[in-house]
Amino acid sequence: MGGEPAKWVSMVTARTPTNIAVIKYWGKRDETLILPINDSISVTLDPNHLCTTTTVSVSPSFDQDRMWLNGKEISLQGGRFQSCLREIRARAQDVEDEKKGIKIKKEDWQNLHLHIASYNNFPTAAGLASSAAGLACLVFSLAKLMNLKEDNSQLSAIARQGSGSACRSLYGGFVKWIMGKEDNGSDSLAVQLADEKHWDELVIIIAVVSARQKETSSTSGMRDTVETSALIQHRAKEVVPKRIIQMEDAIQKRDFPSFARLACTDSNQFHAVCLDTYPPIFYMNDTSHRQDNQLCREMESCRRNTSDNVQVAYTFDAGPNAVMIARNRKTAALLLQRLLYNFPPQSDTDLDSYIIGDKSILQDAGINDMKDVEGLAPPPEIKDNILIQKSKGDVSYFICTRPGGGPVVLADETQALLNPLTGLPK
Amino acid sequence: MGGEPAKWVSMVTARTPTNIAVIKYWGKRDETLILPINDSISVTLDPNHLCTTTTVSVSPSFDQDRMWLNGKEISLQGGRFQSCLREIRARAQDVEDEKKGIKIKKEDWQNLHLHIASYNNFPTAAGLASSAAGLACLVFSLAKLMNLKEDNSQLSAIARQGSGSACRSLYGGFVKWIMGKEDNGSDSLAVQLADEKHWDELVIIIAVVSARQKETSSTSGMRDTVETSALIQHRAKEVVPKRIIQMEDAIQKRDFPSFARLACTDSNQFHAVCLDTYPPIFYMNDTSHRQDNQLCREMESCRRNTSDNVQVAYTFDAGPNAVMIARNRKTAALLLQRLLYNFPPQSDTDLDSYIIGDKSILQDAGINDMKDVEGLAPPPEIKDNILIQKSKGDVSYFICTRPGGGPVVLADETQALLNPLTGLPK
Structure with a gap:
């Protein structure tokens, strides 16, 4: 020494x-x-x-x-x-x-x-x-x-x-x-x-709806739920144990339709018990609901048509951000096109700061600059349903990512x- | 003949x-x-x-x-x-x-x-x-x-x-x-x-958030809930029977705090099981949630301070309209002042078509014309919380009414x- x-x-x-x-x-x-x-x-x-x-x-x-x-x-x-x-x-x-x-x-x-x-x-x-x-x-x-x-x-x-x-x-x-x-x-x-590496074709796209701090912290939110919700114990004791077994199985088998359905219904149920809390907790806002609803109906129509055709799962945590999980890079590129069509950046935002993370998905989607965004064709369902409105500025930015590794020094x-x-x- | x-x-x-x-x-x-x-x-x-x-x-x-x-x-x-x-x-x-x-x-x-x-x-x-x-x-x-x-x-x-x-x-x-x-x-x-006549001091104010037809009909909505929600049977068999007994008792005794708490929690639970439905059903929008949250927190803070001081109950049916039930005419007048402060009519709307039904509550609130609306003092909590935003045009109109009689020829x-x-x- x-x-x-x-x-x-x-x-x-x-x-x-x-x-x-x-x-x-x-x-x-x-x-x-x-x-x-x-x-x-x-x-x-x-x-x-x-x-x-x-x-x-x-x-x-x-x-x-x-x-x-x-x-x-x-x-x-x-x-x-x-x-x-x-x-x-x-x-x-x-x-x-x-x-x-x-x-x-x-x-x-x-x-x-x-x-x-x-x-x-x-x-x-x-x-x-x-x-x-x-x-x-x-x-x-x-x-x-x-x-x-x-x-x-x-x-x-x-x-x-x-x-x-x-x-x-x-x-x-x-x-x-x-x-x-x-x-x-x-x-x-x-x-x-x-x-x-077990399931490495998944692509995850996060729509950051608002970077503001959320109103209700998870800690106080879940305490209020346990104290006041008449549904939370039923969820914890009866619903989740079955879903855990099913989800483990879906992951093991890389069964995307089951994975997607379980993820979406469990996300919805989490937000349901938040709403069943007194006073009620709302982590999602209209933008989240619009995404949620759109994605979910799309998934459901896939499921009803051909039983294994579901391409995107979603989940919402204790905040309004949507986390979407695409089956593979191809569907992720299509999803990104749809997202950019429905939620275009504000005119003063540059594409490079609007899509962050793995930008290669953007190239797969054939989008190199804002002109490509403006030139995007409407998704097929728009023809039947002119009600869907473009929501400029509702999303702060998108993060493209994938399942990744654990802690490293x-x-x-x-x-x-x-x-x-x-x-x-x- | x-x-x-x-x-x-x-x-x-x-x-x-x-x-x-x-x-x-x-x-x-x-x-x-x-x-x-x-x-x-x-x-x-x-x-x-x-x-x-x-x-x-x-x-x-x-x-x-x-x-x-x-x-x-x-x-x-x-x-x-x-x-x-x-x-x-x-x-x-x-x-x-x-x-x-x-x-x-x-x-x-x-x-x-x-x-x-x-x-x-x-x-x-x-x-x-x-x-x-x-x-x-x-x-x-x-x-x-x-x-x-x-x-x-x-x-x-x-x-x-x-x-x-x-x-x-x-x-x-x-x-x-x-x-x-x-x-x-x-x-x-x-x-x-x-x-x-049993409880005739109650005043009911309905905020008509949107007069558009709702997206999901009650019939198909409740069918989807029964088929897909993992929580609805627990609600029907375990939660509601207790609440029915409590609500009958609250009505019999004209116990407003219990009445209000039961009405609000049951409204929230109904919307919770809609959200637990797959695909999820959203009857409320951001305007409803803003009202809901505001009213509910207010009620809860009343409850925590003095156990019988709750002044307003609310309930939302299968649509975004808020139905508020005030304890008596005095609290209804105060509530209407708050509502008009937070949700003022658009500039081209006249007061007479913005508040319909029992207009005498408007007089109790000291509001005779649009100038009185513009001159409303902010509700007390605004001082502490400048985040609450005025939402012009979010409400189409308000209906003031009360419990009423049955069918007549x-x-x-x-x-x-x-x-x-x-x-x-x-």
Whole structure:
């Protein structure tokens, strides 16, 4: 050990995906431990398009735990952060880095302070599961920093205590959060049903309807539902268990029509129990309903005509954004054409900022500039139904993405959010 | 009998109220007989403001059954009209009018043809229960024409076969539709819980959000719900029976806070099961949700502060119109001020056509002209919450009314819709 042992800063940077539930989590049986009243299933979204990046650091020179979110310092005093930090510190191991002259014994972690910087590449609290990616990334990066022996499933049970759906962001692909039975929550954790390569032709398009923060937080919303809805317990005990089995089967078999039908009906039921809450909770607005209704009727007419012809699924989380899942790239390109026809950008918006993420779908759709958007032919059903109105400006932007991988450590130090010498935001 | 017996026309004109359910009817166990899956409770609205007027006539000179609705001839071939006509003809009695030289034996009714003219003083099929008032009026007026011995409750079981909720329009005040147990529907009928004088301080304000015909008819909507919703049976079997008992008790005791809470939660649950239907059904739009949410939160904050201080209940039927029930005239005047502040008429609308029905509430609110509307002070919560936006033109008009009486025969022949000599529309 050198002459200035107090000066070292140890750092880990990780990137964690967000996820979108296709069988919804809504309602807790334990508010503190965040134990749900039913299992849920999600698709992990490609972190190349939507992710949280977090740098965690430790140094004997830090005099308190501090955190910065999207560049702004925030309090770590919240019970949920504290639960995660306590659980991780309790499992911390010895860490040694001879090169840097770092040696931390497991008992030292109780007295060492942390600096944490986190950045979402998408709007916070607009129903895009920012807290899921954020808490998963916090737990995952701290686990690496502190050399935890736990696997991702065990880490998911810690992340769960920070934000319920965070536990599902510890894996890529298709993930089940098992509600568990134990009072202490030890068996309420995430497992991977299949990785992202198992069903890699799916394309996900998110219509960001409003980047404003949602009015009702998920936490208070689901508490109100559990306290006042006369339907939520029936959903949790009778409806969801059957749907979980069916959804696992649909994913295993890559049975898109079943997957789509389950995802849509479960999304609708989640919003139904929100409406059955007193006072009622509305996460969707007229724009969401218009999309929802259009997509759903289209799906249903496909289903009635030929039983396996469904091309698009949709799901809405606790916000007005529509998440659409297309069967493959070809249908995604057609869907994008329809979406751009029905929800064109405002005249002062450029296409490059209106369609973000995987822009190659745009090329598949033959759309290179705004002239191509203006020249789009109306979708076939418009001929029969002139009522459908073009809704300019109703959608802020679209994100094109796909099922993606789980958390990764970013070894490249230039990607760190904290200065490696000071441990302060860059 | 005179020399020209074929020339007489016998006529009855009646007026029947519409009704608004406060515990909702949604879902049938028998489509043909229109037997519901749960009891429902409604308030009859004052027919001075919302009603159907129907003239029925019979003459040996008529060569077929004919009907005119709002001045336009419509087909009577529909199964529901035919069910009602068949049931009433089967119960017809001898009729004799010496003055006019009319003598009809009960067996003659099978061969005599009818002319029927009906007029709603409010928009048809916009979620204001026009079919309820219409079918109730048809059955009631025919029963008088054919001298039926059945009481209104027995007539309600006939009206039910025309339009389910029509059975509740056979009584004034507060009415329960008992679902019944018999397969033939004989015990599925309406009973009066209390007449309109029992709780006469209530004031009802209806915001007509859109006079367009609703997109999904109630008939196909409730069929889809029963076929696809995973929550509707739980609602019908477990939730509604308890609410019926509580609502009867609230009406008996004139317990407004309980009445309001039950009405609002049941309205929300009805829209929740519509959303849980596949494809989902949306009867409410953003304007309805804005009203709903505002009113509901206000009610809830009243409830939390002082347990019996709730002043307004609301309920939404199968359409976007809000039906608000104020505790008394004073709160109705305050409510109307708030509504006019938040939903002012468009500049080219005159106040007289924007507030219809019982205009005396407008005077209570101190509003005589558009200048008074423009001069309204913002409601108290606006100070804390500047997000609430004024929504000019979102509401087409408001109807002010109250609980009202049941069907009546209009003896004054000038009110008849058919010419007493020809039996054709005036």
